[in-house]
Amino acid sequence: MKINLPYNVKKIISVLEENGFEAYAVGGCVRDSLIGKKPDDWDIACSAKPEQVKALFHKTIDTGIRHGTVTVMMKHVGYEVTTYRIDGEYVDGRHPKKVIFTPSLTEDLKRRDFTINAMAYSDRTGIVDIFDGVGDLKKKVIRCVGNPNERFGEDALRILRAVRFSAQLGFSIEEKTMQAAKELAENLKKISRERIHTELDKLIMSKHPDHVKLLESLDILPHIFLGYVCHGETAALADRLMRSDKEHYIRWALFITSISFENLLESLKFDNKSIKICNIMKKYADEELRADKAYVRRMIVKTGKDIFRQYYLPFRRVLGNTSEELLRQVEKAYDDIIESGDCLSLREMKINGNDLKEAGIAEGERVGEILNALLYQVLEDTSVNDRDRLLELAKIL
Numbered sequence: 001m002k003i004n005l006p007y008n009v010k011k012i013i014s015v016l017e018e019n020g021f022e023a024y025a026v027g028g029c030v031r032d033s034l035i036g037k038k039p040d041d042w043d044i045a046c047s048a049k050p051e052q053v054k055a056l057f058h059k060t061i062d063t064g065i066r067h068g069t070v071t072v073m074m075k076h077v078g079y080e081v082t083t084y085r086i087d088g089e090y091v092d093g094r095h096p097k098k099v100i101f102t103p104s105l106t107e108d109l110k111r112r113d114f115t116i117n118a119m120a121y122s123d124r125t126g127i128v129d130i131f132d133g134v135g136d137l138k139k140k141v142i143r144c145v146g147n148p149n150e151r152f153g154e155d156a157l158r159i160l161r162a163v164r165f166s167a168q169l170g171f172s173i174e175e176k177t178m179q180a181a182k183e184l185a186e187n188l189k190k191i192s193r194e195r196i197h198t199e200l201d202k203l204i205m206s207k208h209p210d211h212v213k214l215l216e217s218l219d220i221l222p223h224i225f226l227g228y229v230c231h232g233e234t235a236a237l238a239d240r241l242m243r244s245d246k247e248h249y250i251r252w253a254l255f256i257t258s259i260s261f262e263n264l265l266e267s268l269k270f271d272n273k274s275i276k277i278c279n280i281m282k283k284y285a286d287e288e289l290r291a292d293k294a295y296v297r298r299m300i301v302k303t304g305k306d307i308f309r310q311y312y313l314p315f316r317r318v319l320g321n322t323s324e325e326l327l328r329q330v331e332k333a334y335d336d337i338i339e340s341g342d343c344l345s346l347r348e349m350k351i352n353g354n355d356l357k358e359a360g361i362a363e364g365e366r367v368g369e370i371l372n373a374l375l376y377q378v379l380e381d382t383s384v385n386d387r388d389r390l391l392e393l394a395k396i397l
Helices: 007-018 028-034 050-056 105-110 133-139 148-154 157-169 175-190 193-204 209-217 233-243 248-258 272-283 293-303 305-319 324-340 353-358 365-380 387-396
Strands: 023-026 043-046 060-064 069-074 077-083 085-087 099-101 120-122 126-128
Touching: 007 023, 007 043, 007 050, 007 069, 007 077, 023 028, 023 105, 028 120, 028 133, 050 060, 050 069, 050 077, 060 077, 085 105, 148 157, 148 175, 157 175, 157 193, 157 209, 193 209, 193 248, 209 233, 233 248, 233 305, 248 272, 248 305, 272 293, 272 305, 293 305, 293 324, 293 365, 305 324, 353 365, 353 387, 365 387
Parallel strands: 043 077
Antiparallel strands: 023 043, 023 120, 060 069, 069 077, 085 099, 120 126
């Protein structure tokens, strides 16, 4: 079984071998190559110690020297080269207290999470597959290397990784691995919110986001969202995710609409833009839509012009609580409004705060109150957006 290694990877491996060391492409790049997917990156494991790797290559970066990892730069691209190692005791449910370098590839592969990620390859030896990762790829199954309770006990994040890989690859999770994941799910409390965010995002944005149901069946949700009680919400969520476009904001809006947990996105350390857009969609998830332009203009102002058409309406289509015919009518109204250049904000009105002050109509806080009231009138009837008419209306507000 041959893998077509990139030139730079071959070069790194050959340099190490020519100097008396073993070297292999390892992990996800081997897995992806075997299933016909182009690897995102290439990792190399070797018997050389970090200082020996550094001595053999012109430019290196000490990216994880304590754990044996040196990044070798080849034509402005970095390749992680890591010394074979045995992990010491895991004291925090995530990281080994120390690592021990070893000359044994077998020992290095033993410490990895799943069989499909514990394969190595070089042109010299072909596939090194001690734990039948190739067989599990063929069977489309996620299985821990060795004892699953030990693997998940070492690093609880592997529980989420099992779910994420099952979703990305469309694989099932082997029975003993499933059982161990459920038994040790409580340890996910030890994992940083950023790490959990990353794994959940990969799950939700995968080809098989319906595997989100595993978060409930494995009792994961109450341990990553403390206090949350599952009531079968993931079944409906799974269906919605499968029917949605692969769009980040829409899928996360579906998640927080289905999994009702206060400040869910904030708890996962999401960026402010994502929090804003997703929470807007959740807020108006049950809004009774109408197709008249005055209503659509008001909704555009509430949600945001780009958000309304690009995210909110597709989100409502997936939710399934509005007829397709009505959604098409609302989309048509939106398109007409944008094409006509209708006023949709205070800055687009033919009047501003200075006009109100110069006319002696308002000062201070009243200026803002009157402008907002005038905008509401303009949204109802665009013909009102005339300076003289607005000044007349302002006098009676």
